[in-house]
Amino acid sequence: MWKKFNFFRSFLLSREQERKIRFAPTKITINDSVLDIRKAEPKDIAALVVLEKSLYQGQTPWTMSIFQTELTKVNALYIVVAHSNILLAVIGIRFNRSEAHVTILMVDSAWQKLGLGTYLMNLAIDIAKNKKCKELSLEVRADNLAAQNLYQKLGFVVTFIWPNYYQDSHQNGLNMVLKLTDD
Template sequence: MWKKFKQLVTFPHSANDSSDFHFRPFAFKLQQETLQVMKAKTDEITNLLLLEEKVYNGVTPWSAAIFQVELIKKDSLYLVVYHGSRLVAMIGMRKMNTEAHVTNIMVDPEWQHQGLGTYLMKLMIDYAQKANCSFISLEVRIDNENAKKLYQALGFTVKLVRPNYYQDVHKDGLNMVLDLTTQKKGIDFG
């Protein structure tokens, strides 16, 4: 699977990265297209809301205010992926002691099923390992089969069900966890 990704620059961090998530932008190739990954900034909130509307069929579960707060937290890392000037994906993670938590992941529907979500999840797993986290967790809607398959393929297991976690649609959420102490360090882009 990783053979379809061709990184254009050196991997964006070193083994010395600390928990405040130092990040250097980089570019990589996916399906012959060059994508740029960079840290999200507050001036991109409008683009994030537009992406959110596309991903969630016109709904924006996170408001501009939520993005504003999340993007400036020191213990968080929010990344955006651009194809030219078009925002095509984002992922966010927060570190709490020895646990990292993926707070949000969105991939433009036109870019789904091409490995971009997997790439971003592996990138965050790698960052969590570099930040000396023991676990990485996330919540997923109980009926989101594609996302559950992705997370399970990466080694996440269901720890508990959160009743009515997604209150807007009256759906339970699954808390899924990956034990990073048993994972090989670093992403294999081979």
């Protein structure tokens, strides 16, 4: 009985591993700095929370447990950017059948306006296209004009408004979508 269990357990685990989204680490250069682009790991969670606090005036919309849950989802991919082992940025993408959704995009304020956010968004678009997704969606705060401009330059359009979407500030959220196919 135990042999059968172990056989099926290894089969199920290998199937789960097959479903996990693969991402090969790479490097890019921005301002003469070589940055490591890799899949996020549980060891990154504390640094992700620190990055989040720096961007959200000490607040943490995503707790450590939320990051932990997200990083273990088989239908999600979280990519971090690091320089000398310091986390500078993260993007999260969740996949659901023929659609992809950007769950989070954070870039350290010292590294903003250098093309890192654009790079990560283009990476998400390429990954979604390779996975044959028909669209890529995201939510953005109604008052975050810089992010909205980035998304619009990439072809995203506002499809609807979520009233009071952000619980901490009661800000409206704009749902933005980029069509990846002509369907």
